[in-house]
Amino acid sequence: MNKLITSVLILILFQLGCASHGFNRGELKNQLGVTKPTFDDNAIKEAYNKKPNLPKPFKLAVYFKSPAQNTVAANWRWTSEDKVALDEIAKNLKNEKIVAEVFPLVNAIVQDEDLRSLRLLAAKHQADALLVISGAGEIDRYINNWGWSYALILPTFFVKGSQADTLFIASASLWDVKNEYLYLTAEAEATSSDRYAAAFGKNDKDLMSEAKSKSLSALGSELKRMIQGTKL
């Protein structure tokens, strides 16, 4: 009888072990937004009446939107390596004579990150188009079945009973600086997974950096495909 009870308890614990709560994609999508559109007929009519008017080749300003603050998502920042990742795309676009010049809008001179303020700043730089890149990430840490051994303390050193799943979504939108015409949007997500012993896990920053790099790489490819496929 005791063996039966023990076996049932162990089975229940194993069922509870894989207890990932998943990612909050709704919250992540909110962090990616560049504008907060008002949903009325006039706004829709106004957006519909806008026309593209990019010269060929055009000058492109690129802005990396700051990560959302005060969220449950892990802290992360855009790094110089992230910005370099898109240089290859810029180079290809220049070679194909789609873009004349690509330059960054520096965060230090941006006061508000709403679309109108960014367009104004891009206009001051004589840019024809504005590419806004935003990102959002989340880390889900949970224990797998082996994680229950952490109750004995010593296994925290060598049993890989912890799991960290990281999701990073990178998004890009290309706007006309003069009239806010939206030429294209692109999105790419990447996940990474790390299994570790509790005492030696990677910190949030390292996990997020890994997923962010993968996501940006995929976004770059998606952007290139969309720019080449769209009549700008």
Next chain:
Amino acid sequence: MIKFFLLVFLICTNSHAAKSYLSFGYGRGGDELRDATGGQNYSIKAGDGLSLMVGKIITISDTKPHGFEAQLGLGYMFQDDGNSKEGNQVVSWRRIPIELVYFYNNTRELFRLGYGAIFHTNNRIDGDGMNASASAKARDAWGMTFAAEKVFKSSENPGIWSMGLRYQMIEYSSSTFSKKVDGDTLSFTLSALFE
């Protein structure tokens, strides 16, 4: 017990965030101290007492909803025999507890279960008047503790607090005691956690 302390300390050096805690408790239990001190006119059990603990909670595994953390604290425990206050025969029982408790923390159902080591030092009985002969110093003692707590969190209030039960197993001895004294106690605790 020492190995337990060392093991958890070692893990803590590789761990993540630390929170602070403040805890109040009241416990009852154990042997009557007077049976070991010579049968004076007072009544205090070895496990009785009000306790105040402060310390740190260090996250060992920050996984959700099943997490693990270590709680290291230092405090003060005391119990006076109220009846012996008449005629200035006050007897008080005081000790300084140090605890290291390893907790399983369920962040979804909001409860904690823990076990750990306790170390009581500076254990002394102070007697006045006719109970002066009860005065004694007990040796430092190691023991074990088991805890179960319900955690309360509010989205409006950033504070976290918990309420629970502790069972503590410890034995005191002294060169002046006629026998070893069992200090096993069941306590009710109330704690506040600070980020």
